[in-house]
Amino acid sequence: MAMSFPSSLSEPVLLLDEARVRHNLKRMAERAAAAGVRLRPHFKTHQSHTVGRWFRELGVEAITVSSLSMAEYFVADGWRDITLAFPFHPGMRDRVDALAPRTAFGIVLADPQALDGVRFSTRVDAWLKIDVGSRRTGFDPEDLDVLRDLAAALAGRDDIRLRGLLAHAGHSYDARGGQAIAAVHAETLGLLGRLxxxxxxxxxxxxxxxxxxxTCSTVGAFPGVDEIRPGNYVFYDLSQWQIGACAVEDIAVAMACPVVARHPARGELVVHGGAVHFSKDAMDFDGQRIFGLAVEAAPDGWGALRPEIRLVRLSQEHGIVAAPDEVIARTRPGETLLFLPVHSCLTADAMGRYLTLTGEPVEMTG
Known part of the structure; x- marks a missing residue:
C-alpha cells in the first residue's frame, strides 16, 4: 500500500498507519480475552469515530473517555457503555444527567464532597478513584475511614450505584523494562484487592x-481485576518504546513536517512542526531532551528509526532539528521529514485529524 499524501506539504500532517493500529488493537483484545478481563479502552488517545469503529469490529462494547465532550461525541456514534475517567464535580451534573438515559454511564469520584447537592434523574455508576502511587489525584488507600463513609453514603442512594474501585498506575511511565513495570502492577493489584x-x-x-x-502491554495476568482501560496502545509512541511497552514497529502515527530552513553552521534544520502540533511533551534520549525522532520514509509508510535526526527544540510553529552534516547538505526546503512523537495522545489532540497512508482524512472529536 503506497503512501499517497502530497510529496510537498504546506503544513504538518499527522499520518496514521491503519495496519499498525489494527494490529495493536487485536493484540490487546487477545491479551484481555486470555486474561479473562473486560477491555474498556480509553478513547482519549485517538478521539475518532473511525478508529473507534475498528475497536467495535473486535467486539469492544465498553469504553473510557476523559471529558464530557468526548462522551457526547461517542454516544452520537452509538456507544452505550461509557466511563468518564476524570473526577466528577457538581458542575458536570447537568451534562451527565443528559447522557445517562442514552448510555450506561459511569463517573469517577476523587473527593468525598464531589456529590454535595447533586442528584441524578437516571442512575449512574460511581467508581472510587484510588491513588496507587502516581500522586495525581484519588483517595489515599490508607484513608479507610473516608472511603467507608463515602461507600455507606452511596449505598443509601437510588440514583447512584457504587460500581467499584478504579486506578491508573501512572507511575508505570517512570518504569523501565518488564520487571519494573510488573512491580508497579503487582503493587497496584495488592492495594486494590485489600481495599x-x-x-x-x-x-x-x-x-x-x-x-x-x-502494564496492560507487558503483563499477562490480572488476578482479581474485572476490567482494564489502556488507551495509548492504539498508537503507542516514543515514551512507550523507551519504557519497554512496545517496539518501534508498533508506533502507528508519525508527523510529516516540511523543511523550511537549513542552518549548516549550527548543525540544524528547521521544520514546520512546533508545540501546537507535537505538544511540549519531551523525553530524555542519550542525555538530550527531545520532542521526536525521525524515521525513514518508505513506500508503505515509514520504516527504520533515524535516532541521529532529533527534534530538539520547539516554539509555537517551528521545530528545530539536530541532524548530521550530510543530512543537512542533501536536504532542501519543502522536503518532508517524518517524526515519531514522544506522546501520541497529546500530539493527536493538538492536530485534531489524521491522514491515513492511502490519503483518507480521519476527523476527531471537536
Whole structure:
C-alpha cells in the first residue's frame, strides 16, 4: 500500500498507519480475552469515530473517555457503555444527567464532597478513584475511614450505584523494562484487592478497574481485576518504546513536517512542526531532551528509526532539528521529514485529524 499524501506539504500532517493500529488493537483484545478481563479502552488517545469503529469490529462494547465532550461525541456514534475517567464535580451534573438515559454511564469520584447537592434523574455508576502511587489525584488507600463513609453514603442512594474501585498506575511511565513495570502492577493489584476486602461489609462486591498502557502491554495476568482501560496502545509512541511497552514497529502515527530552513553552521534544520502540533511533551534520549525522532520514509509508510535526526527544540510553529552534516547538505526546503512523537495522545489532540497512508482524512472529536 503506497503512501499517497502530497510529496510537498504546506503544513504538518499527522499520518496514521491503519495496519499498525489494527494490529495493536487485536493484540490487546487477545491479551484481555486470555486474561479473562473486560477491555474498556480509553478513547482519549485517538478521539475518532473511525478508529473507534475498528475497536467495535473486535467486539469492544465498553469504553473510557476523559471529558464530557468526548462522551457526547461517542454516544452520537452509538456507544452505550461509557466511563468518564476524570473526577466528577457538581458542575458536570447537568451534562451527565443528559447522557445517562442514552448510555450506561459511569463517573469517577476523587473527593468525598464531589456529590454535595447533586442528584441524578437516571442512575449512574460511581467508581472510587484510588491513588496507587502516581500522586495525581484519588483517595489515599490508607484513608479507610473516608472511603467507608463515602461507600455507606452511596449505598443509601437510588440514583447512584457504587460500581467499584478504579486506578491508573501512572507511575508505570517512570518504569523501565518488564520487571519494573510488573512491580508497579503487582503493587497496584495488592492495594486494590485489600481495599476491596476492607469495604466489602458496607458496599458488597466491588469491581476493580485498572488501566495503563505499560502494564496492560507487558503483563499477562490480572488476578482479581474485572476490567482494564489502556488507551495509548492504539498508537503507542516514543515514551512507550523507551519504557519497554512496545517496539518501534508498533508506533502507528508519525508527523510529516516540511523543511523550511537549513542552518549548516549550527548543525540544524528547521521544520514546520512546533508545540501546537507535537505538544511540549519531551523525553530524555542519550542525555538530550527531545520532542521526536525521525524515521525513514518508505513506500508503505515509514520504516527504520533515524535516532541521529532529533527534534530538539520547539516554539509555537517551528521545530528545530539536530541532524548530521550530510543530512543537512542533501536536504532542501519543502522536503518532508517524518517524526515519531514522544506522546501520541497529546500530539493527536493538538492536530485534531489524521491522514491515513492511502490519503483518507480521519476527523476527531471537536
Amino acid at each position: 476491596r476486602d476492607d469495604l466489602a461489609d458496607i458496599s458488597g462486591p466491588l469491581e476493580l478497574s485498572v488501566g495503563d498502557t505499560p
